[in-house]
Amino acid sequence: MSDNSVDAIVTDPPYGLSFMGHKWDYQVPTVEQWAECLRVLKPGGHLLAFGGSRTYHRLVVNVEDAGFEIRDMIEWLYGTGFPKSHNLDGEFEGWGTGLKPAHEPIVMARKPFNITVAKNMATYGTGALNITSCRVFTTDELDGGNSSLLSHLRDNTTPTSNYKQSPEGRWPANLIHDGSKEAIDIFPANAGAASPVKGTEPSAACTGQILGMRKRVATYHHGDSGSAARFFYCAKVTPAERDEGMERFIAFSASEMTGGRKEGSAGLNDPRAGAGRNSGAKNPHPTVKPLVLMKYLCRLVTPKGGTILDPFTGSGSTGRAAIEEGFSFIGIDLDPDNIVTASARIGYSYKQITSPAKSPEYE
Structure with a gap:
């Protein structure tokens, strides 16, 4: 080539x-x-x-x-x-x-x-x-990123930057999942909101001349709902x-596809042959x-x-x-x-x- x-x-x-x-x-x-x-x-x-x-x-x-x-x-x-x-x-x-x-x-x-x-x-x-x-379709309004601190909306002020909706969908992530219950259960019910900031939590003072406790800024959630697992799966x-x-091909048995394992055995769940496929297939590739x-x-x-x-x-x-x-x-x-x-x-x-x-x- x-x-x-x-x-x-x-x-x-x-x-x-x-x-x-x-x-x-x-x-x-x-x-x-x-x-x-x-x-x-x-x-x-x-x-x-x-x-x-x-x-x-x-x-x-x-x-x-x-x-x-x-x-x-x-x-x-x-x-x-x-x-x-x-x-x-x-x-x-x-x-x-x-x-x-x-x-x-x-x-x-x-x-x-x-x-x-x-x-x-x-x-x-x-x-x-x-x-x-490769954006992920969604019906949510994506104003400025998931769980972003849209302080201009909270404070009723003029935004310091131009927030733009993304009608094309979510930005593709470096995580893809299969939609199974096991995968879904890993994620919090509201993405980014598993531990939301309420604005009343105590916080240590920053460095410099400021004494006492700093005031926390509450997170602003903007109509972006559902499990974090809604990202591409x-x-x-x-x-x-x-x-x-x-x-038109002849089917291979599950035993033939897993190196001669006995029909009905756990060995038929060879991960390189497809977990749980006990009935064989015409495409034998693992x-x-x-x-x-x-x-x-x-x-x-x-x-x-x-x-x-x-x-x-x-x-x-x-x-x-x-x-x-x-x-x-x-x-x-x-x-x-x-x-x-x-x-x-x-x-x-x-x-x-x-x-x-x-x-x-x-x-």
Whole structure:
């Protein structure tokens, strides 16, 4: 591939867990592999790569050592993980060896450039994030930021700055969750208002000549209601979605998809095979990501009409997302079977966006 030829890289590479005998998952991508990604990426182009909670540090170190600039970490939070723990009995009943998985980190990195962001955007179309296309829809009035101290409204004075509503929605955050009860319960009922300032609390005096206690300023809540969990969320992939485009394929049993585990056993909840999937699937790939999540990530880092590369394409979820969002796509994978699966799934998305009679879910 040519230097500086792709606009973004969105990928779900091996996590380096060597779990359940998946040999392709034995290590995170090497510095050399990420260096090749850096070479083909345009200056200012972003890389988004999923990682495992235990090996994320190795992923990020390799990405950084390859020459990328680490910009952020996006957390995908979910409540449907299955505990992978060796539970003890006898004297140590109630003790185990692992926690329930509830998140996957995504590294956000960028190829360095030596001009301003505006000039780089004008030259390559890369370097910034597409905030507008990734805003989170809301019916709340966003006057000045969640739980901001809009003192001019409280004091009936002229504002010192221009507050502007954001009819497009909320600013995208570096946290994404699956909407499950477990995830929702983590958040307070009113974002930023778990411990509201009433204005009557005692406070130590500041430095200088001021003596006694300072008066606290009460927070002003401005019609922004509901749980903090209303920020962008994305559930795990559904069985129907993972098999879209593979209607003519023969289904794999759950046992075949989890290294020969006995039907009905807890081992069928291999996290790299989809927790709780006991009925098998036509798409046997163990790490299928939800389409809505991948579409969101593709929009966030890719300019209009740009090209997305996935060097660990697996079953093609990034490819589906890219096609449905109007981007070009290049996918690479070592396994010929994965290429067959990815081709069928991407072909399904292509038919959906080109067919005159689209199904309602794609309108």
